[in-house]
Amino acid sequence: MTSTRLTAAQAMVKWLAAQMTEDGERFVDGIWAIFGHGNVAGLGEALQKAGNSLPTWRGQNEQTMAHAAIAFVKASKRRRVQAVTSSIGPGATNMVTAAALAHVNRLPLLLIPGDVFANRRPDPVLQQIEDFDDGTVSANDCLRPVSRYFDRITRPEQLLTALPRALRVLTDPANCGPVTLSFCQDVQAEAYNWPEAFFEPKVWRIRRPEPDAVDLEEVAGLILAAKNPVIVAGGGVIYSGAEADLAEFATRHAIPVIETQAGKSALAQSHPMNFGAAGVDGSAAANTLARKADLVIGLGTRFQDFTTGSWSLFEARGRRLVSINVQAYDADKHGATGLVADAKVALAALGRKLGAFTAPAPDAAIRTAWLAAVDKHCAAPEAAGLPSDAQVIGAVQRATGESAIAMCAAGTMPGALKLLWQPSQGGYHMEYGFSCMGYEIAGAMGLKLASPEREIICFVGDGSYMMANSELATAVMRKVQFTVVLTDNRGYGCINRLQRGTGGEAFNNLYRDCNVEQQPQIDFVAHAAALGAASVKASDIADLERQIEKARSRDIPTVIVIDTDPTDGPGFGDAGNWWDVAVPQVGNTEKLKQAYARYLESAAKQNTVN
Numbered sequence: 001m002t003s004t005r006l007t008a009a010q011a012m013v014k015w016l017a018a019q020m021t022e023d024g025e026r027f028v029d030g031i032w033a034i035f036g037h038g039n040v041a042g043l044g045e046a047l048q049k050a051g052n053s054l055p056t057w058r059g060q061n062e063q064t065m066a067h068a069a070i071a072f073v074k075a076s077k078r079r080r081v082q083a084v085t086s087s088i089g090p091g092a093t094n095m096v097t098a099a100a101l102a103h104v105n106r107l108p109l110l111l112i113p114g115d116v117f118a119n120r121r122p123d124p125v126l127q128q129i130e131d132f133d134d135g136t137v138s139a140n141d142c143l144r145p146v147s148r149y150f151d152r153i154t155r156p157e158q159l160l161t162a163l164p165r166a167l168r169v170l171t172d173p174a175n176c177g178p179v180t181l182s183f184c185q186d187v188q189a190e191a192y193n194w195p196e197a198f199f200e201p202k203v204w205r206i207r208r209p210e211p212d213a214v215d216l217e218e219v220a221g222l223i224l225a226a227k228n229p230v231i232v233a234g235g236g237v238i239y240s241g242a243e244a245d246l247a248e249f250a251t252r253h254a255i256p257v258i259e260t261q262a263g264k265s266a267l268a269q270s271h272p273m274n275f276g277a278a279g280v281d282g283s284a285a286a287n288t289l290a291r292k293a294d295l296v297i298g299l300g301t302r303f304q305d306f307t308t309g310s311w312s313l314f315e316a317r318g319r320r321l322v323s324i325n326v327q328a329y330d331a332d333k334h335g336a337t338g339l340v341a342d343a344k345v346a347l348a349a350l351g352r353k354l355g356a357f358t359a360p361a362p363d364a365a366i367r368t369a370w371l372a373a374v375d376k377h378c379a380a381p382e383a384a385g386l387p388s389d390a391q392v393i394g395a396v397q398r399a400t401g402e403s404a405i406a407m408c409a410a411g412t413m414p415g416a417l418k419l420l421w422q423p424s425q426g427g428y429h430m431e432y433g434f435s436c437m438g439y440e441i442a443g444a445m446g447l448k449l450a451s452p453e454r455e456i457i458c459f460v461g462d463g464s465y466m467m468a469n470s471e472l473a474t475a476v477m478r479k480v481q482f483t484v485v486l487t488d489n490r491g492y493g494c495i496n497r498l499q500r501g502t503g504g505e506a507f508n509n510l511y512r513d514c515n516v517e518q519q520p521q522i523d524f525v526a527h528a529a530a531l532g533a534a535s536v537k538a539s540d541i542a543d544l545e546r547q548i549e550k551a552r553s554r555d556i557p558t559v560i561v562i563d564t565d566p567t568d569g570p571g572f573g574d575a576g577n578w579w580d581v582a583v584p585q586v587g588n589t590e591k592l593k594q595a596y597a598r599y600l601e602s603a604a605k606q607n608t609v610n
Contacts, residue, residue, distance in 0.1 A: 216339065283370045
């Protein structure tokens with residue numbers, strides 16, 4: 001057997017560059033890197049020599065580099081990934097939040113943090129965590145609980161098995177998630193005689209599991225017997241590439257579709273069977289259908305309570321729950337009748353079983369009424385004063401076309417966008433599994449890299465912007481064009497409303513309610529300009545629309561700042577639905593007592609047993 005002598009780092013880079021998709025592209029698009037102690041001498045040297053065979057990009061923070069990689073893979077429907085490498089200490093632990101985000105959202109992410117010396121000669125080396133009772137522990141062990149696959153590379157030849165195992169997880173539709181290859185820094189530099197066959201190009205195919213015949217028969221029977229079925233479309237529809245299949249299935253069988261955050265835009269909002277979002281921040285149309293349904297069909301959703309209302313919305317009496325999911329863990333939630341299968345394959349198989357079956361047509365009037373309410377709520381304000389977030393969304397919607405993708409992650413905007421944004425197919429990108437503040441700017445960059453042909457609108461509040469904005473400089477350097485709509489309500493407006501709505505007093509959320517000596521005067525326009533972005537303050541809603549149009553002509557990011565009212569949330573929807581947020585059992589205010597009484601009343605209606 002012929003061999004080639006390379007360092008372990010050189011071998012890893014060469015192998016990753018040879019892993020291909022079915023479409024003939026590199027599966028690992030490239031690697032985000034901040035070099036430091038533990039990865040600069042080994043992996044850094046290997047990446048420099050690799051050049052464009054595995055491109056390296058420099059970011060500003062390890063967490064936000066990983067956020068950009070996550071947005072890229074989400075927009076790529078999990079068909080391609082990006083890797084991230086860091087130094088052995090703070091650089092590695094900076095990635096824990098991003099790994100948790102990817103883990104919750106079932107998104108593949110390849111993390112390659114440097115690690116301490118496997119030979120232990122320099123112990124304690126710079127940035128080394130010393131466990132008094134366990135000599136094998138390093139800072140990278142923080143990544144274990146948020147990794148689908150974790151491996152510590154302590155000998156070069158371990159890569160012969162570790163790398164294929166890593167790619168197996170990254171390409172597994174049911175088990176995909178973050179992979180951490182903790183790479184000891186001395187091992188990175190060690191040479192080994194590698195079999196040349198190890199570096200031959202390999203194509204990784206994303207499997208499409210077929211449904212079990214008995215389960216399929218049972219689920220088809222439940223649908224045929226249903227009087228008011230409804231489909232809850234989750235992110236699995238999009239990752240499966242089953243958007244057109246869902247549209248055809250829903251139309252042919254007259255089964256209405258309601259959406260989760262991850263599943264929104266699987267159907268364009270204009271599709272007549274799309275009744276909008278479900279859950280506590282859902283539309284009256286969607287939640288009315290869910291409450292009336294005798295059969296709820298989850299398709300590629302994990303039934304997160306906030307985004308589906310899964311513990312209170314679906315009535316227990318006489319209702320059956322079906323869960324179609326590629327992951328058995330999700331298919332069996334809430335006592336559902338599970339169908340473990342790829343969404344696209346499952347829809348085709350069920351379609352053959354259902355034949356000419358059609359359910360009673362859903363009431364189109366509730367959809368029409370909801371969309372009319374959206375238009376009214378998002379209309380430009382008639383009076384002076386600070387605009388609401390809904391009015392900001394309306395302005396952006398009017399100023400953009402079919403290609404626009406609205407993206408966000410945390411705060412007020414996710415709920416408002418879920419309720420109000422009317423996307424074309426694929427026109428919505430939300431990180432709400434982890435609701436991670438600080439994802440937005442880096443996520444917008446990763447999204448644009450994956451979808452360069454589409455207009456990207458990044459909605460971010462001032463609170464999230466303050467948490468993580470540095471990748472704006474990276475986007476400027478790389479000329480990645482997107483538009484940031486920065487709504488400034490002077491604090492954490494969303495949590496302030498939640499705090500007050502659960503009986504608390506305004507405290508430590510808006511700057512005006514914080515323990516500070518002086519109220520801040522943050523000039524976001526100047527800050528964004530200092531990072532190299534185009535930036536402007538929109539004077540009102542009409543000016544916001546004009547600035548959105550101007551941003552489209554630039555080749556760098558544009559940040560548009562607009563002041564908004566912190567007290568005004570989405571403002572309408574379906575107040576009858578409920579989300580469990582614990583309220584203190586005792587307190588000395590009448591407001592808190594009333595909030596707890598409302599909590600008990602709502603909790604009594606919750607479906608805790610299914």
